[in-house]
Amino acid sequence: MxxxxxxxxxxxxxxxxxxxxxxxxxxxxxxxxxxxxxxxxxxxxxxxxxxxxxxxxxxxxxxxxxxxxxxxxxxxxxxxxxxxxxxxxxxxxxxxxxxxxxxxxxxxxxxxxxxxxxxxxxxxxxxxxxxxxxxxxxxxxxxxxxxxxTQGELKTLARNTNLRSKPTTKSEATLYLENTTLYVLEKSVAEADGYTWDKVRIRVNGKEGYMINKNYK
Ligand SMILES: [Zn+2]
Missing domain, CATH: 2.70.70.10 (Glucose Permease (Domain IIA))
Known part of the structure; x- marks a missing residue:
């Protein structure tokens, strides 16, 4: 609280x-x-x-x-x-x-x-x-x-990274550029395609989805 x-x-x-x-x-x-x-x-x-x-x-x-x-x-x-x-x-x-x-x-x-x-x-x-x-x-x-x-931890993208609708590279993608800030809402929600996925929320527009967890700085 x-x-x-x-x-x-x-x-x-x-x-x-x-x-x-x-x-x-x-x-x-x-x-x-x-x-x-x-x-x-x-x-x-x-x-x-x-x-x-x-x-x-x-x-x-x-x-x-x-x-x-x-x-x-x-x-x-x-x-x-x-x-x-x-x-x-x-x-x-x-x-x-x-x-x-x-x-x-x-x-x-x-x-x-x-x-x-x-x-x-x-x-x-x-x-x-x-x-x-x-x-x-x-x-x-x-x-x-x-x-x-539900706010999560504030992170910054280290490189251009796709926000995915599901925790897999086969799902719908929206590209976000390096230095975009986001909140990690839930860590390590899935392992898929050789990556660990986090649930995230993009800070500027509130969009939620999944990202590969090694692309933050
Ligand atoms: Zn005063």
């Missing part, structure tokens, strides 16, 4: 998304401020695309590009526990809450930017998390989702 919430157990929203104020360049709060358990989890399946230390505003922060193309920002961290280009899922521990950068105390500033990844081009992170966009106390146990169970 997993959630879209970066904290576990009981936590507080101390400043909601879109609160107006001159302390923000945009004139409003572009993320949501959370206080709770120290360990921060990824809120999406994706790739770590940016890590910064000691930024004047955001302190130590991580940016994850989610599989839907949005960018999730985790700011003011005390510690960063991931590396650049690392694949993460909702159960990945990515860092420890802190008070680095421009803050009045220990908290997580969590923000979701659109595909543009521009400042102030954001979506409502409370809505994504499933909670009300209001100061208050919440419990992540009330917002569990099931998606992670």
């Amino acid at each position: 997993a959630t879209n919430i970066p904290l576990t157990g009981s936590f507080k929203v101390t400043c909601e998304y879109k609160r107006k104020g001159t302390e923000w360049l945009a004139g409003w709060h572009t993320g949501i401020d959370l206080v709770g358990s120290d360990t921060i989890y990824a809120t999406c399946d994706g790739i770590v695309v940016r890590i910064e230390k000691n930024d004047k505003s955001y302190g130590n922060f991580i940016v994850i590009e989610a599989t839907d193309g949005r960018y999730h920002w985790f700011c003011h961290l005390a510690r960063i526990d991931v590396n650049i280009n690392q694949n993460v899922t909702r159960i990945s521990k990515i860092g420890i809450m802190g008070d680095t950068g421009n803050t009045t105390g220990k908290h997580l500033h969590y923000e979701i930017r659109n595909a543009s990844n521009k400042y102030a081009d954001t979506v409502n992170p409370a809505e994504y998390m499933g909670i009300t966009n209001k100061v208050g106390t919440y419990n992540s146990n009330d917002y569990q989702i099931n998606e992670i169970v």
Whole structure:
């Protein structure tokens, strides 16, 4: 089980998304401020695309590009526990809450930017998390989702490879090019034609099928 919430157990929203104020360049709060358990989890399946230390505003922060193309920002961290280009899922521990950068105390500033990844081009992170966009106390146990169970391991094709409708080279084929990313849903589902086959889902279009298991990197 997993959630879209970066904290576990009981936590507080101390400043909601879109609160107006001159302390923000945009004139409003572009993320949501959370206080709770120290360990921060990824809120999406994706790739770590940016890590910064000691930024004047955001302190130590991580940016994850989610599989839907949005960018999730985790700011003011005390510690960063991931590396650049690392694949993460909702159960990945990515860092420890802190008070680095421009803050009045220990908290997580969590923000979701659109595909543009521009400042102030954001979506409502409370809505994504499933909670009300209001100061208050919440419990992540009330917002569990099931998606992670079938998500699988993120892989990249090392060469052009056919997605097959069945785990055999005699079945219907669709060619996918090198560097296509996919999830391995089930490993070694069959041995056929001298190969071991995995059940996979292509990340960009959600198509499911079978691939020979030695073509990933
Ligand atoms: Zn904030």
